[in-house]
Amino acid sequence: MKEGIKRLFDFERSDAKLAAVLILPTFLLVIGVVAYPLIYSFIMSFGDVEFANIKDYNFVGFTQYVKTFTDPEFINAAQVSAKFIFSTVFVKLVLGTLIAVMLKERFLGRSITRALIIVPWATPFVVVGLMWKWMLHSKVGIINFLLARLGIIEEYIPFLSSRIFAMPFVVVADVWQGTPFFAIIILAGLQTIPEDLYEAAYMDGAGGISAFFRITLPMVRYPLFISTILGTILAINSFDLFFVLTKGGPGNITTNATLFAWNNAFKFYHLSYASAISYVILLFAMLVTIGYVTLMRRNEIA
């Protein structure tokens, strides 16, 4: 009996037992705080729960999902998300690649530059939002001041309450925060390219630009892909910046899907409807993730 108990708790004996013990805390936390809530909101999304009648659940089938896809407000939010995701990821990819290429060169102060470039990544989005809000101030903002001084604009523009400029400047703020992360990942990829590849290309008479397209880009396609996926997920979930910079306005021009879900949950208390919206967002993010995992696996095999 005693032997048996001893054996039961002898975790070193079998890998499986030890693994179970070691993974348990992580497993429980992730299951308890991710899987359980997910099931909870899944069930909720098929009901008609409002905050006011929270204990009163009636199964209503796909009603909330039908509502989601026919709600012009949601369709608008999905379009805002799509515009935002596409533009921010695209700009970050281009700028991130250019910056990575520059940071790979030898120049005076390279290590300090490489260190300082990550600083925006460490800046909380709420701070990013208020920084840009202050710089974009309609009366005393530095950006208005400089643009007027340079003669680009004649009158100060209230950028963040403008139907034309609000969205582009949310993208600018997001690009400011997120590009360094892209640049670092791409730079890490660039550093794995052997120098002789370039030398051989130059010997063959290739110029800098043709070497960039023929060697650099193909060699960093994996880091580019990874940053695209991660950047897309981050952009889908983008919330803080919208919340601080524009609160979704003017009108609903910058209300993205995540902000729309949040508003329905915590402002209007349509809990079931908000759950359905979040599930639609979740399915979209999952599709992107499946692409990610597939690629990672293939990469491990290759």
Place this chain on the structure above:
Amino acid sequence: MKRKLYSRKTINKIILYFFLTITMVFFLFPFYWIVMTSIQPRGQLYAPTPNFIPKNVNIDNYIDILGVGKVNIAMALKNSLIVAVSVTVVCIAFGIFAAYAFARLKFKGSNTIFVALIFAQMLPPVAVLIPFYLIFKQVGLTNTLQGLVIMQTSWLLPIVTWILYSYFKTIPKDLEDSARIDGASKVGALLRIIVPISLPGLVSSGVICFVFSMGEFMGAMAIINVNRLHTLPLALAQFFTKYSIEYGKITASAVLTVLFPISFVLIFQRYIVKGLTAGAVKE
């Protein structure tokens, strides 16, 4: 024949420095600007021509926000640090064990659980917020810092596990085996051999946890609604709900908010780059 004034190399260098300067101004100017704003006397902020260089340094804004006022930044700073440090410690501790299991032990379903972890990491936080709020309310975790720690830990553990896993994978098995021959248990070898070697990975995932936690906003806003428990992002966002937005105080608070994450990132810069690029580059 045309004589070349400058060699091609020199011109390239000049172009490089030119664009590097623009890049660095774009990324660093906003920091300079909030620091500048925070140390100016209130009256000068709304002058038609902004001061690019401070005429005189004035720390009234800092005194205001650290004092006992309506928006108490000192309290928020304390709350943020408590949460961020706890989240970091818990994530690292749990992450070490889980990552070791995935990297070294053979067991059924390890692949499935690992992929599930990655999926968990990719989940949109907004999808779990409502249940979080309702469940936490039932068990009395809303309006507690513990609740916030649990929530953020669950969001960070997958990535920490992933970073540590890719570190542990690079450590040769022989090191561990020789310790085992000397009589150490598997866990003993993990703690005495693998953990010290993986210090860079631990530091990098630690800083990533800390930075994320110090900035996390949406989850905190969902489960905390008393001023006493506000973290820095919540306290900062509260400034905007007032009628007159006092940018002097806001920028001063923003400077305090970024102080810790940015210092850590700069100190541990090398490690973080390694951690962030784990898995993004073929080894």
